Amino acid sequence: MDIKSYQSHAEGFVKHYLLADPFLPYTSVLTGIFLSKMAYDLTESFSSIHIKSYSALTKMKRIEWNNRGISTLHAIFISLMALYFVFFSDLFSDQRGLHGLIVFRSSLLSSFGLGVSVGYFLADLGMIIWLYPSLGGSEYILHHFLSGVAVAYSLFSGEAQLYTYMVLISEVTTPEINLRWYLDISGLKRSKGYLLNGVAIFLAWLVTRIILFIYMFYHVYTHYDQCNELDVVWQDSEGVDENSSEKI
Incomplete structure (x- = not known):
């Protein structure tokens, strides 16, 4: 009885607080940081036991190794989420009779996924700054900052989540790029696996960063009237701010 009671309380806490609309953006971001x-x-533990070349690396290279484990797992998670929402979910479908424009649609799950991604960007950005410039230079800081801000805006505003997920599909290339680094630092640059991974990078880059972006621009073009509403909302909010300041 005690176990069932505890389970019931835990489920209620998750449903009514962690996944409740007012708290979801914040809890999902914290979840992303925790998962990072x-x-x-996990990367450190697994590598130290199962990968022989790991122990021979310098301390900073081991940190970078583990850091790339974070980005790899995040890329797998957010890519799967993005593929689901863009191509399989009915949330952003034109054929489903949902109320509201596509650019303003969101769900608890879609927002949760974006929040986890924001948490990752914050955690990774913190590591890059803390160990600067060992994990990357100013271009990495700029990339993570802009990416985090863009995803966070979509999360907290609920706007353009479809297009945010379309862009996040490009994270498909991250595991292959990280694997290239792993193979290189492990002395396997001349291996067949390194060559095959290079082919995979080319194909993934072609599909997710070129063809997919062409599709995204086409989608924006065919839904241009809805995308224009984003600008209308922005102008309306500016008007409200101006009116408020005039009254004050």
């Missing part, structure tokens, strides 16, 4: 730390620790 967990991914770092």
Whole structure:
């Protein structure tokens, strides 16, 4: 009885607080930060036991190794989420009779996924700044900052989540790029796996960063009237701010 009671209370806490609309953006971001730390620790534990070349690396290279484990797991997670919402979910479908424009549609799950991604960007950005410039230079900081801000805006405003997920599909290339680094630092640059991974990078880059972006621009073009509403909302909010300041 005690176990069932505890389980019931835990489920209620998750449903009414962690996944409740007012708290979801914040809890999902914190979840992303927590999962990033967990991914770092799991990568470190697994690599130290199962990968011989790991122990021969310098301390900073081991940190970068573990850090790339975080980005790999995040890329797999957010790519799967993005593929689901863009191509399989009815949330952003034109054929489903949902109320509201596509650019303003969101769900608890879609917002949760974006929040986890924001948490990752914050955690990774923190590591890059803390260990600067060992994990990357100013271009990495700029990339993570802009990416985090863009995803966070979509999360907290609920706007353009479809197009945010379309862009996030490009994370499909991250695991292959990280694998290239792993193989290189492990002395396997001349291996067949390194060559095959290079082919995979080319194909993934072609599909997710060129063809997919062409599709995204086409989608924006065919839904241009809805995309224009984003600008209308922005102008309306500016008007409200101006009116408020005039009254004050």
